[in-house]
Amino acid sequence: MSSAPLPTLAEAGRKIAAGELSPVALTEAALARAEALQPKLDAFIEITAERARAAARWAEKEIAGGRRRGPLHGIPYGLKDIYDAAGLRTTAHSRLLLDNVASADAETTARLEAAGMILIGKLATHEFATGGPAFDLPFPPAHNPWNTAHFTGGSSSGSGAAVAAGILPLAMGSDTGGSIRLPAAYCGTVGLKPTYGRVSRRGVAPLCYSLDTTGPLTWTVEDAALSLQVLAGYDPRDPGSAEVAVPDYTAALRDGVKGLRVGYCRAFNADGEVGAEQAATLDRAAQTLAKLGAEVREVALPPNAQFQACARTISHSESFAIHAKDLQERPELYARVTRERLTLGAFVSARQYVQAQRLRRILTRKVDALFESCDVLLTAVIPGPAPVLEETDDGPWRRQLPLASVFNVTGHPAMAQPCGFAANGLPLSAQFVGRHFDEATLLRVGHAYEQEAGWISKRPALATL
Amino acid sequence: MAANERDANSLGDFAVALRRNGLTIPEERREIMRDAVEKMQALLKVLDDPLAYEDEPAVLPRYDLGAKR
Numbered sequence A: 001m002s003s004a005p006l007p008t009l010a011e012a013g014r015k016i017a018a019g020e021l022s023p024v025a026l027t028e029a030a031l032a033r034a035e036a037l038q039p040k041l042d043a044f045i046e047i048t049a050e051r052a053r054a055a056a057r058w059a060e061k062e063i064a065g066g067r068r069r070g071p072l073h074g075i076p077y078g079l080k081d082i083y084d085a086a087g088l089r090t091t092a093h094s095r096l097l098l099d100n101v102a103s104a105d106a107e108t109t110a111r112l113e114a115a116g117m118i119l120i121g122k123l124a125t126h127e128f129a130t131g132g133p134a135f136d137l138p139f140p141p142a143h144n145p146w147n148t149a150h151f152t153g154g155s156s157s158g159s160g161a162a163v164a165a166g167i168l169p170l171a172m173g174s175d176t177g178g179s180i181r182l183p184a185a186y187c188g189t190v191g192l193k194p195t196y197g198r199v200s201r202r203g204v205a206p207l208c209y210s211l212d213t214t215g216p217l218t219w220t221v222e223d224a225a226l227s228l229q230v231l232a233g234y235d236p237r238d239p240g241s242a243e244v245a246v247p248d249y250t251a252a253l254r255d256g257v258k259g260l261r262v263g264y265c266r267a268f269n270a271d272g273e274v275g276a277e278q279a280a281t282l283d284r285a286a287q288t289l290a291k292l293g294a295e296v297r298e299v300a301l302p303p304n305a306q307f308q309a310c311a312r313t314i315s316h317s318e319s320f321a322i323h324a325k326d327l328q329e330r331p332e333l334y335a336r337v338t339r340e341r342l343t344l345g346a347f348v349s350a351r352q353y354v355q356a357q358r359l360r361r362i363l364t365r366k367v368d369a370l371f372e373s374c375d376v377l378l379t380a381v382i383p384g385p386a387p388v389l390e391e392t393d394d395g396p397w398r399r400q401l402p403l404a405s406v407f408n409v410t411g412h413p414a415m416a417q418p419c420g421f422a423a424n425g426l427p428l429s430a431q432f433v434g435r436h437f438d439e440a441t442l443l444r445v446g447h448a449y450e451q452e453a454g455w456i457s458k459r460p461a462l463a464t465l
Numbered sequence B: 001m002a003a004n005e006r007d008a009n010s011l012g013d014f015a016v017a018l019r020r021n022g023l024t025i026p027e028e029r030r031e032i033m034r035d036a037v038e039k040m041q042a043l044l045k046v047l048d049d050p051l052a053y054e055d056e057p058a059v060l061p062r063y064d065l066g067a068k069r
Helices: A009-017 A023-041 A049-064 A107-114 A157-164 A181-187 A221-231 A266-271 A276-291 A304-329 A336-347 A350-370 A406-410 A439-453 B011-020 B027-048
Strands: A044-047 A076-080 A118-123 A170-175 A190-193 A213-218 A261-264 A295-298 A376-380 A414-421 A427-434
Touching: A009 A023, A009 A221, A023 A044, A023 A049, A023 A076, A023 A118, A023 A157, A044 A157, A049 A118, A076 A157, A107 A118, A107 A170, A107 A221, A118 A157, A157 A170, A157 A181, A157 A213, A170 A181, A170 A190, A181 A190, A181 A414, A181 A427, A190 A221, A190 A439, A213 A221, A221 A414, A221 A439, A261 A276, A266 A276, A266 A376, A276 A295, A276 A376, A276 A414, A276 A427, A276 A439, A304 A336, A304 A350, A304 A406, A304 B027, A336 B011, A336 B027, A350 A406, A350 B027, A376 A439, A414 A439, A427 A439, B011 B027
Parallel strands: A076 A118, A076 A170, A261 A295, A261 A376
Antiparallel strands: A044 A118, A170 A213, A190 A213, A190 A414, A376 A427, A414 A427
């Protein structure tokens, strides 16, 4: 196995453009690292080595022939196994879809392939992007590269593990209640949930139509910007897609935060039972932004319980509608935790669903109002470092009120990124939130913080795995 | 009586709701599920608060954006 993690998208792109790095060599390094770490991390459902090698040879030939497609050409990536890739299985980490071979690419897969990227494999998830880490499925749950006894977060669990372990510079995730940002936070990577409607969901197994979002997990904010540049855009065949112009996400990335207004949701974090270590790192992140010239002030979000009533009513109702037939006819095929959590949807009434959608509009307006005096918000995304995998909450009712699903309810873009480490060596994370369709400012703030804080220089000590 | 207690799928109708939806729960998990439903309904109580007539749902048809197939 190569001892070094794969380079970032930006670095690999620059080296490939300069002729200093070969897509074939880079792909071989990714495959070797994926195979070597799979027994410890279980990040992959399937490693698509043959397909990857063929694609890498083709990319190398194109680039050598002067036909470089762009900054991502010839660079490896991975897909959470709810994304379709033509000719490959999409299992959703479930016994129910073991023989489900995709006939076409998801729109996002097609965009990454058109950019010349090399698919290395399909990544572990929680079953149907819900449930939790389960040990009664055909595939094991992924493990956290910082400490394999610990939870990766989910549901884009394999995506978080593969990026943190330096196997892939980009892995796609999906986010209905935090499923991009939570594994990013627990695994110490960047995870970007774009605005609802910004990136197509077509060809991605649905969990909850009105909350589902697709987006990237990367090691750096710059890589999130490069990924979003390819992924963003209107898809007329996704009913949730929005026809909104896509800006140049790297143009203002290095403009700094001087003069930008950051709303720090400090009291909201306390409402979310955020632990002392995590709270202290967020205070320091706010101080860092102020030092860089941002105008930081505390702002108040509505109570988390209101957001959670919306999020849970909507997600339980819609996911139950999707899975009701299978829950009736072959419930034994689901993991116990998935079956139980999906079954809760049977106990939500039509009145509650409509009320939740009405409250959702009110809450969205209240968050929008904060953006009249702020350019971005800063909140917690996790209460503390990743718990031990075997001790994760696997009951039908999640005990803790999550902080991430707030922005699925409102549809605002939100990004998790490292902001320090707990005493046990596991990553902590900050969440930046932007105006609808203003991912550019979000990325600009995230990049400025990342460069100043320097957390990205520390990688998991994989040699000890 | 609170509004949610009048809902057909409310806590008191746990077994009825399961039957109506054609669902089963293993015997040893029934109490745990019942407790989960109870906790969920407690969180959802905030949805009983009356809203103004003009507060319409967030999800409405968007014929101008993305509704074309």
